[in-house]
Amino acid sequence: MSESRQWEVRTVTSSPNVPDDCFVVGISEDTEGSERYFIFQSRLSAPSAQARRLEMDSYCTVTESGDVNYGGLENVVITPASITLYFNEEAVEELSLSGRRVTLGLAPEVDVPLLVSGLRKVLFYGNAEKHPRFHDPFEEG
Numbered sequence: 001m002s003e004s005r006q007w008e009v010r011t012v013t014s015s016p017n018v019p020d021d022c023f024v025v026g027i028s029e030d031t032e033g034s035e036r037y038f039i040f041q042s043r044l045s046a047p048s049a050q051a052r053r054l055e056m057d058s059y060c061t062v063t064e065s066g067d068v069n070y071g072g073l074e075n076v077v078i079t080p081a082s083i084t085l086y087f088n089e090e091a092v093e094e095l096s097l098s099g100r101r102v103t104l105g106l107a108p109e110v111d112v113p114l115l116v117s118g119l120r121k122v123l124f125y126g127n128a129e130k131h132p133r134f135h136d137p138f139e140e141g
Contacts, residue, residue, distance in 0.1 A: 006104070007105070008107050010029060010030055010110070011031050012025070018044070022044060023118075023122055024039060024122075026038070035064070040059055040060070040122045041059060041060050041062065047127070056070050057070075058126040058130035059130075067095045068094065069094040070130070072092075073085060073087055073132040074087065076123065076132050076134050076135070078116055080112055082105050083103070085101070086101050087100050113138070120134065
């Protein structure tokens with residue numbers, strides 16, 4: 001499996017955006033979000049019939065270039081020092097990635113529990129068929 005996008009996450013944001021009816025988790029290479037980043041977003045309300053018809057009934061992933069994909073993560077592995085994202089082929093194409101696996105370092109200042117809780121909220125929204133496997137350093141067992 002080819003690997004894509006090596007950089008270090010220095011900033012994590014995780015919060016609801018009530019006016020836009022969404023919950024947003026952002027991971028960025030810098031504090032301003034002007035470098036490389038991923039944004040993971042889900043709605044606060046249940047998916048509409050139209051969203052289901054358009055296959056937009058799950059979370060979405062956005063890159064700094066504005067590329068968007070819905071439900072394209074297959075697996076997420078978080079450790080205290082890194083996050084590895086495994087995307088499906090459609091997501092690789094739509095997000096202009098060079099490979100299915102993206103491993104990013106986590107800077108020491110990153111709030112890993114905030115990242116984990118935010119991603120759990122976003123990635124398990126909507127269509128259960130699009131929920132990724134999720135492994136984090138706080139799992140029991």
